[in-house]
Amino acid sequence: MRIALGPPQYFWPRERTLAFYRDALTWPLDVVYLGETVCSKRRELRLADWLQIGDEFARVGVEVVLSSLALLEAESELAQLRRLVGNGRFIIEANDISAVQLARELGVPFVGGPSLNIYNVGSVRMLVDDGMRRLVLGVELGRDWLGELREAAAAEGIALPPIEAIAWGRLPLAWSARCFTARALNLGKDDCGFRCIDYPEGLKLATREGQDFLMINGIQVQSFEVCDLAPVISELLDAGIDTLRLYPQQHDMPRVIGRFRQALEGAALTPLPGHGIGYWHARGPMASAGAETPAIRGP
Amino acid sequence: MRLVCPAGSPPAFKAAIDAGADAVYVGFRDETNARAFPGLNFSENDLHAAVAYAHARNRELYIALNTYPTPTRIGQWRKAVDRAAALGADAIIAADPALLDYAASAHPRLARHLSVQGSATTHVALRWYRERFDIARAVLPRVLSVEQVERVCAANVVPIEVFAFGSLCIMVEGRCQLSSFVTGASPNRHGVCSPARSVRWQEHADGSRSVRLDGVLIDRFNPGEPAGYPTVCKGRFEVGESIFHALEEPTSLNTLDLLPRLARAGVCALKIEGRQRGAAYVGAVARVWRQALDAFAATPEGYTAQAQWHATLASQSEGRQTTLGAYHRGWQ
Numbered sequence: 001m002r003i004a005l006g007p008p009q010y011f012w013p014r015e016r017t018l019a020f021y022r023d024a025l026t027w028p029l030d031v032v033y034l035g036e037t038v039c040s041k042r043r044e045l046r047l048a049d050w051l052q053i054g055d056e057f058a059r060v061g062v063e064v065v066l067s068s069l070a071l072l073e074a075e076s077e078l079a080q081l082r083r084l085v086g087n088g089r090f091i092i093e094a095n096d097i098s099a100v101q102l103a104r105e106l107g108v109p110f111v112g113g114p115s116l117n118i119y120n121v122g123s124v125r126m127l128v129d130d131g132m133r134r135l136v137l138g139v140e141l142g143r144d145w146l147g148e149l150r151e152a153a154a155a156e157g158i159a160l161p162p163i164e165a166i167a168w169g170r171l172p173l174a175w176s177a178r179c180f181t182a183r184a185l186n187l188g189k190d191d192c193g194f195r196c197i198d199y200p201e202g203l204k205l206a207t208r209e210g211q212d213f214l215m216i217n218g219i220q221v222q223s224f225e226v227c228d229l230a231p232v233i234s235e236l237l238d239a240g241i242d243t244l245r246l247y248p249q250q251h252d253m254p255r256v257i258g259r260f261r262q263a264l265e266g267a268a269l270t271p272l273p274g275h276g277i278g279y280w281h282a283r284g285p286m287a288s289a290g291a292e293t294p295a296i297r298g299p
Numbered sequence: 300m301r302l303v304c305p306a307g308s309p310p311a312f313k314a315a316i317d318a319g320a321d322a323v324y325v326g327f328r329d330e331t332n333a334r335a336f337p338g339l340n341f342s343e344n345d346l347h348a349a350v351a352y353a354h355a356r357n358r359e360l361y362i363a364l365n366t367y368p369t370p371t372r373i374g375q376w377r378k379a380v381d382r383a384a385a386l387g388a389d390a391i392i393a394a395d396p397a398l399l400d401y402a403a404s405a406h407p408r409l410a411r412h413l414s415v416q417g418s419a420t421t422h423v424a425l426r427w428y429r430e431r432f433d434i435a436r437a438v439l440p441r442v443l444s445v446e447q448v449e450r451v452c453a454a455n456v457v458p459i460e461v462f463a464f465g466s467l468c469i470m471v472e473g474r475c476q477l478s479s480f481v482t483g484a485s486p487n488r489h490g491v492c493s494p495a496r497s498v499r500w501q502e503h504a505d506g507s508r509s510v511r512l513d514g515v516l517i518d519r520f521n522p523g524e525p526a527g528y529p530t531v532c533k534g535r536f537e538v539g540e541s542i543f544h545a546l547e548e549p550t551s552l553n554t555l556d557l558l559p560r561l562a563r564a565g566v567c568a569l570k571i572e573g574r575q576r577g578a579a580y581v582g583a584v585a586r587v588w589r590q591a592l593d594a595f596a597a598t599p600e601g602y603t604a605q606a607q608w609h610a611t612l613a614s615q616s617e618g619r620q621t622t623l624g625a626y627h628r629g630w631q
Contacts, residue, residue: 071471072421073447081423097419101427117418117473117487119367122397126431140479140488145369152370173480174470174532177442177625180546184538189631205545206537207516214477216538216545221470223480284483286515 001237003260004031006169006247007067007093010217011196014044020248021053025060027257031243032057035067035084037095037113039179039218040077041194047083054090067093070115071175071219091133104130114139114166115175121152121160128161136164136245139171142280146239162242167229168256169247170202170215170222171278171285180216200250223285227278231271233263235280300562300569302592303361303460304585307339307574312349314582319589322359324392325349326490326574331379332363333416334574335490343382350387359389363574365414366490367395377401384409390435394418394473399432412460413437416487418473420447422454429457436460438570440472445557445626449564458567464584465572466617467552467624469532477531482513493530527618549618555587555604557626558595580615587611
């Protein structure tokens with residue numbers, strides 16, 4: 001099983017991002033995803049910067065993938081996407097059908113990202129025809145779905161591409177045209193002042209009784225709870241997961257990668273407090289914990 | 300522009316047609332559509348009658364098959380396409396690639412509309428669906444500004460339908476897992492957002508009420524304060540020091556004032572949301588939009604949305620508030 005550093009989800013200052021990836025060059029990674037997936041206004045790094053970082057990873061033998069935006073609205077974003085797909089050096093992660101179409105037109109192989117809606121074998125087969133080399137499990141899909149997919153593929157005699165699972169990080173649950181960070185700060189999106197740069201791990205949203213619930217990250221909404229599949233790594237191996245996706249966080253990333261390396265070497269790991277296994281066991285992460293009393297901090 | 304109205308029951312269907320809908324979209328009584336609510340939708344007999352009623356008046360009936368079948372359930376969804384074809388529906392509204400592919404090969408003469416659940420927001424994405432499945436129309440997610448809608452239309456890939464009125468999804472449709480995250484039931488897989496079985500209202504001694512979704516507190520209401528249906532995106536939460544509608548207020552989309560601009564952009568159809576609503580809602584809303592479209596057709600230059608139309612629509616709206624949503628940059 002391979003370990004991938006997922007695309008960055010948050011907006012960090014240029015220097016912090018460059019330093020993060022300088023460090024990451026020394027981490028035991030097999031794959032690295034680079035580029036902006038959330039908001040086209042986040043431009044501390046440009047495509048040329050990501051390509052340069054990518055070259056450094058390629059030099060040390062790490063597979064490089066350039067990730068695309070999950071939500072495209074403006075013509076300027078499509079123009080950026082064209083440059084990304086046609087970069088000439090690296091394959092891409094398609095996080096929207098627009099990227100699939102451009103990759104198909106240009107003959108560029110791609111990874112199918114978690115925000116594509118791929119729910120069955122027929123849809124996988126079509127994307128493989130279009131050039132998909134690996135599929136990241138959709139955010140709400142887990143072990144049981146993958147079992148069903150393998151069974152159906154076998155019955156139809158269809159070979160599945162390698163499968164990647166989100167194994168660490170906050171789950172990207174929703175996207176909107178609206179910027180929720182700007183809204184929380186009483187700013188318009190067009191005058192946001194790039195303030196999400198002040199929230200390097202997002203802006204916490206709690207219920208009115210103090211239960212930590214979601215994380216606001218610009219136009220994206222994430223789970224507050226961090227997904228950690230290290231305690232169920234043997235199940236991931238049984239399910240034939242090819243690649244583990246660990247989403248970047250500003251602190252402790254080497255320790256997170258170390259945790260997964262340990263798990264892959266057979267160490268039995270216990271769940272970390274405040275972490276969960278996301279959708280791996282089928283039901284919604286909160287629904288499966290639904291009967292438990294929420295952590296209440298008082299009104 | 301054609302007026303496409305929702306119906307979750309035979310009375311709502313009749314109300315829509317009688318009020319002047321050009322087309323009505325409906326669903327079967329199962330999870331093949333994104334309003335899979337108990338007590339809603341159409342039996343086979345209902346549908347035969349509805350098709351006859353619509354076609355006798357030269358109107359259309361579309362069948363929404365806009366959820367995503369998982370590997371073991373694709374057979375049921377394919378049968379639903381077969382049923383839609385056998386019923387003589389004028390189109391299916393679908394999002395799943397495998398299902399669109401099946402429909403295109405098994406029933407090439409049954410028109411395919413790309414559902415809003417397909418999350419296609421660009422003309423490049425629409426090209427994929429057109430080249431792959433020869434779709435006849437696409438419904439755009441409610442995330443584009445009116446300028447962006449104009450550009451998608453100008454690219455001329457496929458005729459475009461947009462949402463004109465109704466409850467407002469503020470996330471990209473097809474890419475929102477908030478209901479799924481809390482309740483385990485998702486619009487994509489189960490055709491529901493915030494299923495009723497997960498909702499718990501609680502009355503407190505002081506007359507206030509709170510509402511939970513599978514244990515998660517979505518909102519609390521003072522005595523007498525109007526309370527809407529609890530979806531995560533319309534709840535009140537704490538961010539920083541403030542408690543507010545952190546994602547969106549309970550409000551409805553209303554584009555009456557944008558009608559001329561959408562028409563000039565080349566939008567081919569306006570969609571009204573609300574298959575979960577009753578015949579009174581459907582009839583009242585369809586009547587207003589019929590009048591507006593007829594007034595615009597008669598004198599495009601002289602069109603202004605009448606105050607009475609706005610009042611009627613506001614009275615049918617969630618939270619009695621309306622917004623231009625993402626069509627207006629300021630909302631974003």
